[in-house]
Amino acid sequence: MDMEMKMEISESVYKPIVEGDGQAKVDVKNLAVYYSKFRALADINLSVHEQKITAIIGPSGCGKSTLLRSFNRMNDLTPGCRVQGAISLDGEDIYAPGVDVVDIRRRVGMVFQRPNPFPKSIYGNVAYGPRLYGIRRKSDLDEIVEKSIRQAALWDEVKDKLHQSGLSLSGGQQQRLCIARALAVEPEVVLMDEPASALDPISTLRIEELMQDLKKEYTIIIVTHNMQQAARVSDYTAMMMIDDQRAGRMIEYDRTNTIFTRPKDKRTEDYVTGRFG
Amino acid sequence: MSHFAELMDRNRVSRGRQRKVANATMLSLTGLVTALALIPLFWIIGYVLIRGGKNINLDFFIHLPRPLGMTGGGVLSAIEGTLVVTFLAALFAIPPGVLAAFYAARYPNTPLGVVLRFSTDVLSGVPSIVVGLFAYSAIVVPMGHYSGLAGGAALAVIMLPTIIRTTEEMLKLVPATLREASLGLGAPEWKTSLSVLFPAASSGIVTGFLLALARAAGETAPLLMTTLGNERFDIGQIFRAGVQGHKSVFTILWSIVNQPVDSLPLALWKYAQQPYPERVQQAWAVALVLMLFVLIVNISARVWIQNRSRRMKG
Amino acid sequence: MQKSKFSSRSRSGSLPRLFQHGDRPWRGVIILISGLVIILMLSIGGMLWVKSGGARSAFGWSFLAPTANPNWDPVNNNFQAWPFLFGTLLTSLFAILFALPIGLGIAIFLAELCPAWLRTPLTWLVELLAAIPSVVYGLWGIFIFLPQVVAPIGAFLGDTLGKVPLLGSLFTGPIPASGASRLAASLVLTIMIIPTIAAVSRDVFLAIPGSQREAAKALGATEWETIWQVLIPYGRSGILGAVILGLGRALGETMAVTMVIGNSIQGGVSLLQPGYTMASIIANEFAEAVSGLHTDSLIEIGLVLFIITLLLNIVARFLVWQVARQTPQEVRV
Numbered sequence: 001m002d003m004e005m006k007m008e009i010s011e012s013v014y015k016p017i018v019e020g021d022g023q024a025k026v027d028v029k030n031l032a033v034y035y036s037k038f039r040a041l042a043d044i045n046l047s048v049h050e051q052k053i054t055a056i057i058g059p060s061g062c063g064k065s066t067l068l069r070s071f072n073r074m075n076d077l078t079p080g081c082r083v084q085g086a087i088s089l090d091g092e093d094i095y096a097p098g099v100d101v102v103d104i105r106r107r108v109g110m111v112f113q114r115p116n117p118f119p120k121s122i123y124g125n126v127a128y129g130p131r132l133y134g135i136r137r138k139s140d141l142d143e144i145v146e147k148s149i150r151q152a153a154l155w156d157e158v159k160d161k162l163h164q165s166g167l168s169l170s171g172g173q174q175q176r177l178c179i180a181r182a183l184a185v186e187p188e189v190v191l192m193d194e195p196a197s198a199l200d201p202i203s204t205l206r207i208e209e210l211m212q213d214l215k216k217e218y219t220i221i222i223v224t225h226n227m228q229q230a231a232r233v234s235d236y237t238a239m240m241m242i243d244d245q246r247a248g249r250m251i252e253y254d255r256t257n258t259i260f261t262r263p264k265d266k267r268t269e270d271y272v273t274g275r276f277g
Numbered sequence: 278m279s280h281f282a283e284l285m286d287r288n289r290v291s292r293g294r295q296r297k298v299a300n301a302t303m304l305s306l307t308g309l310v311t312a313l314a315l316i317p318l319f320w321i322i323g324y325v326l327i328r329g330g331k332n333i334n335l336d337f338f339i340h341l342p343r344p345l346g347m348t349g350g351g352v353l354s355a356i357e358g359t360l361v362v363t364f365l366a367a368l369f370a371i372p373p374g375v376l377a378a379f380y381a382a383r384y385p386n387t388p389l390g391v392v393l394r395f396s397t398d399v400l401s402g403v404p405s406i407v408v409g410l411f412a413y414s415a416i417v418v419p420m421g422h423y424s425g426l427a428g429g430a431a432l433a434v435i436m437l438p439t440i441i442r443t444t445e446e447m448l449k450l451v452p453a454t455l456r457e458a459s460l461g462l463g464a465p466e467w468k469t470s471l472s473v474l475f476p477a478a479s480s481g482i483v484t485g486f487l488l489a490l491a492r493a494a495g496e497t498a499p500l501l502m503t504t505l506g507n508e509r510f511d512i513g514q515i516f517r518a519g520v521q522g523h524k525s526v527f528t529i530l531w532s533i534v535n536q537p538v539d540s541l542p543l544a545l546w547k548y549a550q551q552p553y554p555e556r557v558q559q560a561w562a563v564a565l566v567l568m569l570f571v572l573i574v575n576i577s578a579r580v581w582i583q584n585r586s587r588r589m590k591g
Numbered sequence: 592m593q594k595s596k597f598s599s600r601s602r603s604g605s606l607p608r609l610f611q612h613g614d615r616p617w618r619g620v621i622i623l624i625s626g627l628v629i630i631l632m633l634s635i636g637g638m639l640w641v642k643s644g645g646a647r648s649a650f651g652w653s654f655l656a657p658t659a660n661p662n663w664d665p666v667n668n669n670f671q672a673w674p675f676l677f678g679t680l681l682t683s684l685f686a687i688l689f690a691l692p693i694g695l696g697i698a699i700f701l702a703e704l705c706p707a708w709l710r711t712p713l714t715w716l717v718e719l720l721a722a723i724p725s726v727v728y729g730l731w732g733i734f735i736f737l738p739q740v741v742a743p744i745g746a747f748l749g750d751t752l753g754k755v756p757l758l759g760s761l762f763t764g765p766i767p768a769s770g771a772s773r774l775a776a777s778l779v780l781t782i783m784i785i786p787t788i789a790a791v792s793r794d795v796f797l798a799i800p801g802s803q804r805e806a807a808k809a810l811g812a813t814e815w816e817t818i819w820q821v822l823i824p825y826g827r828s829g830i831l832g833a834v835i836l837g838l839g840r841a842l843g844e845t846m847a848v849t850m851v852i853g854n855s856i857q858g859g860v861s862l863l864q865p866g867y868t869m870a871s872i873i874a875n876e877f878a879e880a881v882s883g884l885h886t887d888s889l890i891e892i893g894l895v896l897f898i899i900t901l902l903l904n905i906v907a908r909f910l911v912w913q914v915a916r917q918t919p920q921e922v923r924v
Contacts, residue, residue, distance in 0.1 A: 074809060079707075100293065102811045110809040116802035119825050128820070129810040134292045178806070185810060300813035304704060310696035311713065314789075317782045318720050321731045373624045380621040393625045396632040402904035403635060403897060404843025406870045410877075410893040411635045414642050434631065441628070467617030488722075495724025498845040498870070502877050545726045546846060549733060557734075564727045571722050579715060 024088075025050040025219045026071060026189060031085035032247075033066055033075060040066050042247040044085070046238060048189075053211060053220045055234035055256065057227060059271070062240045063248025064223040068191050071221065072108040073101050089189070106133070109187035113194045115174035117166035117181070122149075122158050125166045125177055129185035144184055151217075152180035153210050172203025179210065183218075190214065192222040196229070208233050227272055231260050239268045322568065329565025332558040342508045352563055354510040358425065358538035361512070362504060363494050365429025365534060366436055371486060374440030379470055381441065382448035401438035408434050409499030417503055425538040428504035432496060436489040443485025447478035484578045491574040495567055497542035506547065507537040541567050636897060643891035645884055646670065654891060663856055663872075665881050670888040674856045676895070678866040682773050682848065683841040685862065686780035691834055693781070694788025698833075699818055701789070702796035714793070721786035729850030732779050737770030737851060745774055745863050753863075766863040771853035773866040779847050784837040791836055795829030796822060832910035839903040843896065845870035869896050 024047035031044040041063045048054045056064045066075065073094060075081045086093040094104050106129075117125050126145045135141060145162070149155045154176040158169070166177055175195060182190060192211075196204035211220060211233055224230050230237055237260070238253040252259065252268045263269045340351035377393060384390045412431035417423055451474050459469040475482075500506075512533060519529035541563055548560035646654065654672050661671045701714055745766030753762040766772050799822055807817040823830065853865020854875060869892045880886040 072809060074805065077805075077808065102293065102296070102813060105809055105811040112802060112805065112809075114802060116800075116806045118803065118806065118821055128807075132296075132810065132812055132816060181806075181810070296813055296816070300815040303815040303819070307696040307700040307704060310693050311700045311717075314693055314697055314720070314782075314785050315716055318716060318723075320735070321723060321727065324731060324735055325727065373627065376621050376624040377628050380625045383621075389622065389625055389629075392629055396629045398904060398908055399632050399901060400628070400635075402839050402843075402900050404845065404870060404900055406843065406845045406873050407635070407639070407893045407897050407900075410642075410873070410890055411638050413877075414638045414890075415634070434635075437628070437631075465617075466614045470617070491722065495726070497724075497726050498874055501874055505878065542724060542726045542846075545730060546850075549726070549730045549850065560730055564730050567724055568727060571724065572719075575719060575722055 024048060025090065026221070027086075027088040027091075028070075029086045029088070031067075031070065031083070031087060033063075033070060034082040034084070035078065036080040039245065039247045041070075042243070042249050044248075044250050046250060046253060048219060048221055049236065050219050051215055051217070052235040053215050053222060053233055054236045054238065055230035056221065056223045056238045056240060057225070057230050057271075058240035058248075058251075059242070060225060062242045064225075064240055065193055066248065067240070068193055068221065068223045069110075071189065071191055072105050072110055074105075074110065076101065106185045107187055108189045108191060109182035109185065110191045111175070111179050111182055111193070111195050114198045115171060115178050117169075117174050117177050120166060121163045122166050122169070122177060123162040126180050126184045129181060133185065148180040148184040149177075151183050151214065152176045153206065153213070154180055170203075172199050172206065175199060175203065175207065176210070179207075183214075187218065189219045189221065192220065194224055195222065197225070204229075227260075227274075231256060231272075239263075239265070239271065241267060241271075322572075325561065325564045325568050328558070328561035329563075329568075332562040333565060337559075337562055341511060352539075352541070352544055352559065352566075354508050354539040355541045355544035355563065356566075357512045358504070358507070358510050358540040359494060359542075361425045361533060361538055362428045362432060362500070362540055363490060365425065366432035366493050367486070367490060369430055369433035370436040370440055370489075374437050375444050375475075375482070378441045378444035378448060379474075381445045383470075397438045397441050400434070401442070403434075404498075405435055405496050406498040406501075409502045412499060413502040420535075423503060423505035423537040425504055425534045425536065428500050428538065428540070429534070431499035431503050432493040435496060435499065436493050439489040439492070440486055443489070444478070444482045447481035447485065448474055450481065451477045480581060484581055487574050487578050491571045495542055495571060497540075497546050500540055500543050504540060504543070505537040506543045507539045510536070510539050636901075639890060639894040639897055643887050643894050645887035646891040647887075649884060650888075654888070655895065661856060665876075665885045668882060668884045670884070672869070672888070672892050672895070675867050675869040675872050675892060677860075678773060678776075678852070679842055679868040679870070679896075681860075681862070682776040682780055682852070682866070682868060683838055685773075685777035686784055686841045687834060687838050689777070689781040690784045690788055690837060694785050694833070694837070695792055695823075695830065697785070697789040698792035698796055702793050703814070703818060703822075714790075717786050717789055720782065725783075725844060725846035726850075728779055728783060728847035732775065732847060732851040733769075733771075736779065737775050740770075741772070741775040741778060741851075742766060742768065742770035745770060745772060748774075749863050760860055761862050763859070763861045764863050767853065767865060769853075771851055771865050772863050773852060774862040776848045776852040776866070776868070777862065779851055780841045780844055783844060783847065784841050787837045787840055788833045791833035792826075792830050795826040795833065798829070799825050828910045828913050832907045832913075835903050835907035835910065839900045839907065842903070843870060843900055845874050849874050869893075 026046075026048040028044050028046040028048075031041060032039060033041040044067060056067060058064055069075045070083065070087060071094075075083065083095055086095060088094070089104070089107065093099070094108075118128060120128065123145055126148050127141045130141060130144050135144065146155065146159075149158065154173060157173060158164075158177075166174065169177060175198075179190075179195075196207045199207070208229065211222070214220060215235075222230075222234065234256045236253065237256045239251045239259065240248050241251050242248055252263060252265045254264070258264075259268060260272050263272060337351040338356065339353055341353050342351065377397075381390055381393050381397070385394070408431050412427050412434070416427040416430055420427070455473060455477060456469060459473045460466075464473070515533055516529060519532065524532075545560050545563045545567065548556040548563065551557070650670065654670065655676055656671075656673060657677070658671060658673050661674045662669045663671060663674070697717060701710060701717075705713060748762045749765055751762075753759050753764070755762075766774065803821055803825055804817055807821045812820070848868050849871040852868065852871060854867055854871060855865040856867055857864075873889050873893055877886070877889050880889060
């Protein structure tokens with residue numbers, strides 16, 4: 001269900017930086033994203049805190065995925081895509097000219113909506129990333145593969161069949177395999193684009209538990225259309241909506257607690273209480 | 278520092294540069310290779326245009342070949358022969374091809390449909406010379422002599438799988454709603470097929486047929502053992518003789534197809550290997566005619582498809 | 592009296608429609624024609640089998656067996672087909688060897704790298720290569736390609752690789768001045784089958800879901816690493832199918848090969864020597880075949896050609912079909 005609300009382009013009711021714990025790991029300043037002539041995102045300002053889970057919520061089509069994909073420059077792959085503004089990772093703009101995109105993508109990993117393991121063995125899937133970066137010795141790879149699969153809470157299920165095809169696993173297991181694969185290159189930030197939406201409820205819960213463990217080491221940004229999930233899992237929540245030119249904007253950003261109990265913006269309140277979207 | 282970062286850091290920068298260089302190199306290589314593969318195309322077309330063009334004149338088109346050692350003369354027999362044989366091929370291949378395609382498109386999952394698709398695949402892979410052998414055994418031997426009829430039949434066998442496949446694909450592209458609308462109005466199956474589906478798919482079908490025709494016109498191998506070649510072949514003459522002798526139209530037509538005929542690809546093959554320079558020059562001219570025919574058909578087919586899809590997008 | 596509209600709304604193949612006016616003969620016609628097509632296919636194989644009976648019973652398997660001193664003797668009615676079998680296999684395999692990297696490179700360029708506006712014209716140009724008639728390739732081969740390219744290359748290879756032990760036996764002996772040789776045939780065949788390999792491989796790449804590319808890129812892989820380490824393994828059975836289809840085409844190619852290969856039964860194993868292929872001997876000798884046994888032997892060669900291409904065709908279709916099956920239907924991003 002998605003509904004566009006007629007919006008006035010007034011000042012948004014949020015503060016860009018939430019005072020309190022941690023410093024900004026990823027800082028978004030005045031971000032706008034265009035697909036050829038069409039502006040998909042406008043005036044996005046956001047500070048993502050280190051080793052916390054930040055959720056981006058909003059009705060369908062409001063640009064959540066576009067925003068997420070800006071963090072690891074996956075939008076570059078779409079022809080005609082232009083970016084204005086800056087996204088800083090540890091203080092350095094990832095869109096600055098001369099930036100090594102390949103390195104950005106290692107530091108900012110991604111898990112996709114539908115599991116997409118390579119047609120390789122389980123071991124081969126997880127070892128793919130490290131091998132790209134020149135890690136060759138079997139003992140090194142073994143160690144990295146085991147560590148990553150354990151972190152993805154998958155080790156007990158696959159430790160005896162590492163050389164079977166990754167496609168032989170169930171949907172939930174494949175997704176955890178993809179998480180392990182992303183973790184194997186030791187990213188700093190992990191992006192998750194509706195990671196559990198293609199999975200059954202039990203697998204979903206396991207992934208949510210997994211996220212709580214992962215945040216101890218990684219900064220996690222998750223896009224979800226499932227509000228309850230955002231409420232359960234995240235520390236901070238950003239609410240997005242689309243304006244009457246169909247550009248996505250950030251409406252409110254605050255601790256999850258606040259967003260869901262005392263939201264400052266009426267539109268946020270309407271959304272989280274289920275009055276629409 | 279984490280273990281991974283340690284492992285990586287050792288040669289991070291140089292490795293990163295290595296990967297970038299490898300990436301740029303290999304990607305450029307693919308572009309290069311594409312350009313490389315197109316060189317023969319322009320090379321061949323270029324030479325055929327130049328050397329063929331030098332030797333083409335009106336005589337070329339309207340005269341029969343002269344005996345070796347004499348200059349002048351043309352390839353009228355080959356041109357007429359090609360027309361006869363290709364026309365026959367189309368006549369033999371199109372009706373059955375289209376009909377079979379109707380079955381394949383409508384009933385793909387019946388046993389007959391599966392075997393039909395398999396047969397079409399097999400037929401499309403049979404080397405043209407083997408088709409020639411088949412036509413020889415099946416037609417030339419019983420008839421007792423080489424003929425344009427046998428050549429047309431051989432070429433028809435070569436064209437058939439292409440026609441079936443293209444027609445089937447075009448029929449499948451027709452939206453199901455069109456078919457349902459016709460049936461829903463009470464039209465019987467056969468009428469739906471012929472007056473609704475076929476016209477809707479017709480431009481694609483025609484394109485497929487044109488491409489198959491272009492291919493058949495350039496085939497030589499099957500003709501070696503079916504039409505043999507005949508430098509005296511002259512339809513005009515046959516026609517006049519027939520009229521003078523008060524023969525019926527059918528007899529005249531029959532005598533046209535019932536004898537060995539020449540053809541452009543055959544002529545090319547013969548002339549290219551003869552030690553007489555005039556013949557070789559004529560070979561280039563024949564090549565030019567063949568190439569132009571093939572190119573024109575291909576370009577028209579393309580343009581037709583572009584046009585149609587543009588019109589359909591409205 | 593027509594049945595009501597509602598009963599004529601049919602599910603596919605439901606029985607009542609068949610008996611409407613005109614439907615039964617229609618269905619009968621198309622079934623009959625389809626049957627005829629199938630019979631045609633069977634007849635070709637059958638005819639080849641039957642008509643080669645004379646040669647098959649006269650020579651048995653020795654007809655095809657490798658031999659150092661092959662005999663192809665219309666006068667004494669002694670026929671051995673090994674030189675042609677060898678020539679066909681050698682030229683076709685080398686053609687595949689050269690055409691595979693080129694065809695694959697083209698497919699990668701067209702599917703992954705080419706800017707959209709260039710894609711259609713380039714694809715069409717590559718297809719045009721396949722549309723040129725075989726005899727025209729032969730003509731160009733004899734007078735242009737062989738003297739200008741093959742002869743010099745052959746001379747060079749003979750001087751260099753020809754001296755290397757073991758491998759050198761493939762490159763021994765001076766290449767004829769005209770350039771007519773198995774090398775010439777291989778190179779011309781290469782050009783002719785590149786479009787086949789490129790077109791089928793391109794389709795294979797386009798069928799690979801975009802999510803695979805995304806997964807690799809998100810891990811930091813470069814474009815080439817994605818193609819080489821993820822896409823090609825993913826599509827390998829389809830690419831193999833493309834190769835086999837190309838091989839099938841090369842095996843049956845007649846005119847261009849005949850015009851440039853030199854048509855000689857002697858000649859050892861070297862690429863630089865003139866050779867002969869199965870298709871060529873049939874093309875050259877059939878019209879003037881002297882005896883029944885001569886004709887039968889040529890037809891038996893045709894039978895062998897038929898069976899080989901039949902098998903290759905089946906394997907190739909199966910492989911290409913496999914790629915389509917393993918891919919979930921997904922729109923490419």
